[in-house]
Amino acid sequence: MNPIIQPYQYFAIQKQVQYLINSYHSVNDRETIQTIQAVTMEKIDEIIPEKYPEIEALKTFILDKSLTRAKTDSYFDTLKECVISFKQPSNKQIEKAFRKTKKLKIPAWETLDLREHSYIGWNDPGSQKKFILYYQEEKLQGISGQLSPTILKNVCSICQKVSNVSMFLATTKTSGDGTYTKKGNYICADSEQCNHQLHDISSFYTFINQMK
Numbered sequence: 001m002n003p004i005i006q007p008y009q010y011f012a013i014q015k016q017v018q019y020l021i022n023s024y025h026s027v028n029d030r031e032t033i034q035t036i037q038a039v040t041m042e043k044i045d046e047i048i049p050e051k052y053p054e055i056e057a058l059k060t061f062i063l064d065k066s067l068t069r070a071k072t073d074s075y076f077d078t079l080k081e082c083v084i085s086f087k088q089p090s091n092k093q094i095e096k097a098f099r100k101t102k103k104l105k106i107p108a109w110e111t112l113d114l115r116e117h118s119y120i121g122w123n124d125p126g127s128q129k130k131f132i133l134y135y136q137e138e139k140l141q142g143i144s145g146q147l148s149p150t151i152l153k154n155v156c157s158i159c160q161k162v163s164n165v166s167m168f169l170a171t172t173k174t175s176g177d178g179t180y181t182k183k184g185n186y187i188c189a190d191s192e193q194c195n196h197q198l199h200d201i202s203s204f205y206t207f208i209n210q211m212k
Helices: 007-026 030-047 053-061 069-082 091-097 191-197 201-211
Strands: 120-124 129-136 139-147 152-155 162-173 180-188
Touching: 007 030, 007 053, 007 069, 007 191, 030 053, 053 069, 091 139, 120 191, 129 201, 139 201, 152 180, 162 191, 162 201, 180 191, 180 201
Parallel strands: none
Antiparallel strands: 120 129, 129 139, 139 162, 152 162, 162 180
16 A cells, blocks of 8 residues: 555544444434434545545445444555554654754654554653654744643543543743743643644644644
């Protein structure tokens, strides 16, 4: 399989399919099932408008009302080969993205499945900071901020889902006179979970723009 879809698209269609499979096991009315199937197809087309053979095959696969969650999970494990991995930067590139940070803690890349990440976020408990790496117009960018140790149940500003969030507080320069201001918002304390819940990349860039 060729890498053709982004991680957030992968998780978005997986969520739609999970809802459909749950409906197969909880709804008995045939017309209702057919309606849910049609809505699921429409939403998959909205998420991935291109008619990729791999996605068309998925749409055929999920019409089987006898599908189990185990079979569906196995199918998505295979479909993950179609996901475009987050491009791992060098340590030098990361340090350049956070040039003002001394003794920068580098992500543990060996523990990450880069096909599951639209962005890379990691916490440094020692400095109580969160670091976020992302690509914008194919250029590596970084943003960091203080991360409150207090965890609340609230909506994450990045993935827009109710989650375990903490206050992220970034310090930004507001003008050429050297004035700084702090901007904050609640985001998932666990960036890996956040990536799994991120189904619309525009909400991530909205958060980035607000912080900058």
